[in-house]
Amino acid sequence: MLQLLCKLASRSPWIYRINAGSCNGCDVEMATTALIPRYDVERLGCKYCGSPRHADVVLISGPLTLRVRDKVLRVYNEIPHPKVTVAVGVCPVSGGCFRDGYSVGADIDHYIPLDVIVPGCPPRPQAIMEGILKAVEVWRARLEESVCCHS
Amino acid sequence: MTNVLTGILTNSLQAVFAMLIFPGGLFVLALGLFLKGVDRKVLARLQRRVGPPLYQPVLDILKLATKETLIPDTANEGAFQLAPVLGLTGMLVTAALLPIGGVWNGVTGLGDLLILLYLLPIPAMGLMLAGGSSSSPYGALGFSREMCMMFAYEMPLIASFLAVAVRVGGAGGSGGSLLSLPAIMDYQYLHGPLLFDPVMLPAALALLLFIPGTMGSGLFDIPEAEPEVIEGPLLEYSGPLLAAFHLMSAVKLVVVLELAVALFFPNPLVATGDGGVMVNLLWHICKCLVLLMVSVTCFRAATGRLRLDQGFSFFVKYTSPLALASLGLAFLLR
Amino acid sequence: MLPFLKIMLRNLLLGPSTDPFPFAPAKTHKNFRGCAEHDPEKCILCGICRHVCAAGAIQIHPSEDGSGMQYLLWHNSCVFCGMCAHYCPTGALTMSDNWHLAHSGAEMFSNCISDFIPFGACAQCGAKIQPRPQTIIDTLGARSPDRFLLCPQCKRQGIVQNVAQARPTRRQENP
DSSP, X not given: OHHHHHHHHTTOOEEEEEESSOOSHHHHHHHHHHHSTTTOGGGGTOEEOSSGGGOSEEEEESOOBXXXXXXXXXXXXXXXXXXXXXXXXXXXXXXXXXXXXXXXXSOGGGTSOOOEEEOSXXXXXXXXXXXXXXXXHHHHHHHXXXXXXXX | OHHHHHHHHHHHHHHHHHHHTSSSHHHHHHHHHHXXXXXXXXXXXXXXXXXXXXXXXXXXXXXXXXXXXXXXXXXXXXXXXXHHHHHHHHHHHHHHHSOBTTTBOOSTTTOBHHHHHHHTXXXXXXXXXXXXXXXXXXXXXXXXXXXXXXXHHHHHHHHHHHHHHHHHHHHTTSSSOOOBHHHHHHHHHHHOOGGGOTTTHHHHHHHHHHHHHHHTOGGGOOTTOHHHHTTGGGTTOOTHHHHHHHHHHHHHHHHHXXXXXXXXXXXXXXXXXXXXHHHHHHHHHHHHHHHHIIIIIHHHHHOOOOOHHHHHHHIIIIIHHHXXXXXXXXXHTX | OOHHHXXXXXXXXXXXXXXXXXXXXXXOOTTOOOSEEEOTTTOOOOOHHHHHXXXXXXXXXXXXXXXXXXXXXXXXXXXXXXXXXXXXXSSOEEEOSOOOOOEEXXXXXXXXXXXXXXXXXXXXXXXXXXXXXXXXXXXXXXXXXXXXXXXXXXXXXXXXXXXXXXXXXXXXXXX
């Protein structure tokens, strides 16, 4: 019963985007997955939501600049459990071409655990959708774990 | 004595059944989620997308039930948790009061337009309470926007209610007005639906514009505008409380559509009796679907969002005069 | 009047234009620049790829036993600019059209190209030189295949000997 609930629940991943100092390239590609009929991420039950409180899957783009670091961490903590993080683009993982820049601190994975990584600069929309599907699998496993622990 | 007692007992049993299972409660929840699903699917098709499956709103609700509930430290915890419950129960009760043509005549003595006028703003009240108690600036913005829009769209609603009442009462020969929904429906069974009454056409149009106004879709997606105030009052909600708000909005959709159907086109397809009830119920759902397509889905596919002041003046300038024109004509032709 | 009605009707009739992607393979343009691919058979360790890489995704460092170099290209840092493939003199680096790169966070550092490239040996003295694969000998070394396989020192010696043989007694004749 609980297994079924988890299975059904994981078919409605709501997505929240955090721009951690990104150049906006990845954000455009993320918006593309929802806004362009050709990709239509809503078919997978996804919905981009404006509030971190509604989110299940967090898409992070950008190299986590010093200026936004505390704010990103604060927003990340607002997201209710269970949550899954997807790093979109190479910046969150390695800093990409911003690595060792004066305004870029350490990589995001020093602060936030990254569950799925979609490398690319920017990744194409289908790759982001692939990443979301991978994230949903991670999320389902996490959901089953948490539900079984509660009961 | 026993007869009276059993009468009261069956009446109250009937009322409980109405609230919990048939036209209120489970039925309305299922229908509301179905309508929401159809809305999303058709909207996607209008934009040449595949769209989510029809049962997606159910999955969303199940998903939200498994999530953690976060309550902000600075929020008023009681009011914060009360708001969605208040809105949802208010709407469920309202749904039980609405009669369905040829299927259900409403709880005896309660199907009254005045009660509906009091009950209909409850979800807006719930949202306002939510926005006010969540201690978030966006919640406060959503609160003020919701309140402004409520003042704007209540006016045409009241005016079209009155227009219908005056029309029905005038034709009844008493010269007064009739505020009872079953009586209004009886009138339409006799004289044909009010939708095809030229005097009532402006009021019907006003009610058609009231539906997106109160549902916050298309032009009037102002209080919960996602890109502007990040879903306003719902910003701080998560988990089951948010699910309650989504259910509330689904039930509200059904209530508003059923109300419009009851006021302007309640006529059943076939006579009641052996199987006729089911046919009439399907016919009623079809009417709701058509109304949903016109007033919510196509409307929001075709239009963008207005600013708050524009939205307010839209209702004051265009919608209210339409309803008032009907009211005036109904008075003159009494 | 109301042109959107026509558009909506047309959209309804035309049906969705969505790619069936997650349930069927997506179309990829043949010029699509996906992740880089490295062919160790062709690499001569010139290091121009590392030099032009804007994102610093390429590392070349000596292997522990000193018998060759370890070539590393980290996909999680590569920005798919294609400069390395453009400047690669031997065509060892190419940009494929593979974009299926999404992976779990645990595989963050294993998502890379890691090739061991052994040094070549000088044909004369056996000293370690840059690798000289056959494909490179056929192309870059086509002019003087013998000299192409020598270490710099042997090459220099060879040149000096050649020069000495060509003009053996010039200095003695004209003091």
